Amino acid sequence: MSRRADQLSGRPLWWRWTLATAAGAFVGFAVPGAVGSVALLALEGLAPIPHALATLAILALAGVVEGAALGYAQWLILRHTLPAIAARAWALPTAVAAGIAYVLGLLPSTLSDLGASFGAILPASVLAAFLLLVSIGFAQWLTLRHHVPRAAWWILANATAWVAGLTVPIAAVAFVPDGSPTFAYIAAGVVSGWIMGLVVGAITGVALVRLVRTVNTSD
Numbered sequence: 001m002s003r004r005a006d007q008l009s010g011r012p013l014w015w016r017w018t019l020a021t022a023a024g025a026f027v028g029f030a031v032p033g034a035v036g037s038v039a040l041l042a043l044e045g046l047a048p049i050p051h052a053l054a055t056l057a058i059l060a061l062a063g064v065v066e067g068a069a070l071g072y073a074q075w076l077i078l079r080h081t082l083p084a085i086a087a088r089a090w091a092l093p094t095a096v097a098a099g100i101a102y103v104l105g106l107l108p109s110t111l112s113d114l115g116a117s118f119g120a121i122l123p124a125s126v127l128a129a130f131l132l133l134v135s136i137g138f139a140q141w142l143t144l145r146h147h148v149p150r151a152a153w154w155i156l157a158n159a160t161a162w163v164a165g166l167t168v169p170i171a172a173v174a175f176v177p178d179g180s181p182t183f184a185y186i187a188a189g190v191v192s193g194w195i196m197g198l199v200v201g202a203i204t205g206v207a208l209v210r211l212v213r214t215v216n217t218s219d
Helices: 011-042 048-078 087-113 118-144 154-173 182-218
Strands: none
Touching: 011 048, 011 182, 048 087, 118 154, 118 182, 154 182
16 A cells, blocks of 8 residues: 555654553543442452452453543554554454453452462463453454554564553552552552553554554555
8 A cells, every 4th residue: 555645654653652542541541440449349348259250340341441442542543544444443352352451460369369279379370461461462463464564563562561551550559558548549540540551652652653664665
């Protein structure tokens, strides 16, 4: 395909993608972060198994909401460089993958709460961590592979980006003092979600620019 005059590439593509990813992560964290925190408090007092299942369901829904917001925000930029990709083809896989990622992230603590042995939790945690890191990149790759060559690099770029990005909310929540009001945890989650989005957007943006460049130079 020949490059259109209005097609985004290079630095403009990178910074718009980075800001869009940050905005999507911010919106995606803000809504489920606020609602989910209140919902989880309401589950206190339930027996271990119902509590674990309800928590998984709430966080899976939160992940779907975040993934949908993230995917749609990214597509708003992606459509200017790869216009053949439809909004649904990008946002829907991202939403599903994010929901799965939330469940995977909670799996080790859930197994622990249910009384699983360390010997069972450790391998499950390693596998869950790997699947979590590749989940969104793999889901988006299923669409991207039809539009750019060597799209498999997208999976590695996303895994790297999420390793770096996820340290932000983990550290933010850890720094909230014990006994703080719910609002403090919500605020930490929302602010760290924005910063996480910037980190993920910056790293994946580099990969996107390079993949788009291969399309333009191969035509």
